């Protein structure tokens with residue numbers, strides 16, 4: 001009998017080099033934690049359904065979280081378009097997904113289309 005681990009993956013894009021990556025989230029008690037980030041191209045991520053993940057919560061970085069696989073950043077932001085990208089401390093941000101400027105706040109909640117488990 002293994003321990004039941006509830007985990008999911010969300011997709012993010014690096015603001016520096018504009019490549020996608022996946023972030024694995026694991027539920028521990030009542031909170032979601034980011035445990036691992038890995039390179040994945042946008043097409044594969046969509047095929048896996050990672051672009052449809054719904055997570056509510058803060059998803060703090062866990063101690064073992066390795067950061068963005070492209071720029072190694074551990075912080076990220078969510079645009080009004082619902083997408084996630086790296087945040088490296090810039091004051092003025094342009095969303096690498098939709099091109100919007102401003103209106104970007106630090107992530108504490110993700111709500112996209114449907115949930116996925118693996």
Ligand SMILES: [Zn+2]
Nearest residue numbers: 014068071086
């Ligand atoms: Zn990055």
Ligand SMILES: [Zn+2]
Nearest residue numbers: 079081095098
């Ligand atoms: Zn956007």
